[in-house]
Amino acid sequence: MxxxxxxxxxxxxxxxxxxxxxxxxxxxxxxxxxxxxxxxxxxHSTRDGDWLVESGPNSIQESSTELTRLIQDIGLDEVRSPAQAAARNRYILRNGRPVAAPSSPPGILTSSLFSLGGKFRLFGEVLKRPRVRRSDVNLADFVRSHFGDDIVDYGLNPFVSGVYAGDPEKLSAKHAFPSLWKMERETGSIIRGQIKAAKQRRASGESAGPPAIISFQDGxxxxxxxxxxxxxxxxxxxxxxxxxxxxxxxxxxxxxxxxxxxxxxxxxxxxxxxxxxxxxxxxxxxxxxxxxxxxxxxDYPPVSALFLGYRREQVSHPLDGFGLLMPQKEHRQILGVLFSSSLFAGRAPAGHVGLTVMMGGVHRRDLGTASQEQLTKIARAELAAVIGVTGEPVYARLRQWPRAIPQxxxxxxxxxxxxxxxxxxxxxxxxxxxxxxxxxxxxxxxxxxxxxxxxxx
Incomplete structure (x- = not known):
């Protein structure tokens, strides 16, 4: 042997x-x-009394049977923590107020997130024919060619800020989102491509719906x-x-x-x-x-993750969602805020809420390395303006990544x-x-x- x-x-x-x-x-x-x-x-996760703080990613999408099997095989299935029902909404700021992103075609029609022209472009996109591009393009231009400016500004831009802390005008469509690049080549329409992918998952025995968002009891x-x-x-x-x-x-x-x-x-x-x-x-x-x-x-832009704890009565927003993202057109100083204690159970003491404020990225590199005092001051002002937070936090913890996410x-x-x-x-x-x-x-x-x-x- x-x-x-x-x-x-x-x-x-x-x-x-x-x-x-x-x-x-x-x-x-x-x-x-x-x-x-x-x-x-x-x-990395830190348990501090009844507070649970994530240093980096806050959740994982259970996107394949292989991942589900891995979680089971390494003994984490019993401590698997699914996202709470309270985290169903995804908020995006528009005209200074949080708007829930539509989660279905009928929801698109009634949503105030996109303009009437943007909605027409969404439904017309299904008519696109397959296209083989001779060269790579930036992600914003790629999505703009399918859906128009409104979807880029209030759909793609905040999404890319939340995922990459980046700029869709600079990211490569081919390398940053290869699945979209492949859909355009094969089906022409991104929407039809997503429908096709859902059918393929269903045929293989996987769920055709959105992947489950999970964490674990201790993060x-x-x-x-x-x-x-x-x-x-x-x-x-x-x-x-x-x-x-x-x-x-x-x-x-x-x-x-x-x-x-x-x-x-x-x-x-x-x-x-x-x-x-x-x-x-x-x-x-x-x-x-x-x-x-x-x-x-x-390029790896710096990112600050500032976790702030408040008494529930200090926040007027219902916090009934995953979090709130900030399109660049809204000119806010933060990338977004995760409603950490709404997303998973056991993240804050009873009667309290935990919010993770993300700052820095390609547009505000200075905030990726700023002091906790400066970041807390900015975060308090931003949270007061967008979700009605009052008073000082009762708990705070900062984690910074000078080189956070490759662009x-x-x-x-x-x-x-x-x-x-x-x-x-x-x-x-x-x-x-x-x-x-x-x-x-x-x-x-x-x-x-x-x-x-x-x-x-």
Missing amino acids: SAPRRVAIIGAGVTGLSAAYHLHRAGAAVRVFERSDRVGGPV LGMLPLALAKQLPPDAIELGASVNSLVRSADGWKLVWNRSEQTQTESFDRVLLALPAAALARLSIGSLGECPLAALADI YTLGYERYVKAMEQCENQHSGLLIGGHVRDGISLPNCLSAGAKLARRALA
């Missing part, structure tokens, strides 16, 4: 842990190297911890900085250090599940080359090609994660599973 394949995974975020989990189940000998002192990257941070728990006790090295990767006769030599002590280990495969800046710095080769140096140019901007193809070229030139070296496979949590989990399959091939 041959020895198990030895695989090094650099990065213990969700992608790296997912890869390690699938490889371990397949019988490979895995080692995970993480520079920080904990696993999970931005996926999303339970996910990376549960993945790590499935690995052997000595599989993960925290506080480990990888200095270089050098090709050897039978695989790869990995040089890493911790507490100024340098160590060397040999592996058959090396998987890179790192942010762009770390990939750009990584020495790969005997001459200290950095073949991924171009990735240093990928899949026009021209992103060159970064994808740099990663492909690096893999082609270095057999047994594989790259995946949010810099390549999409930024959502399901994307990152799938990226890890894909890396594991490639490593075993």
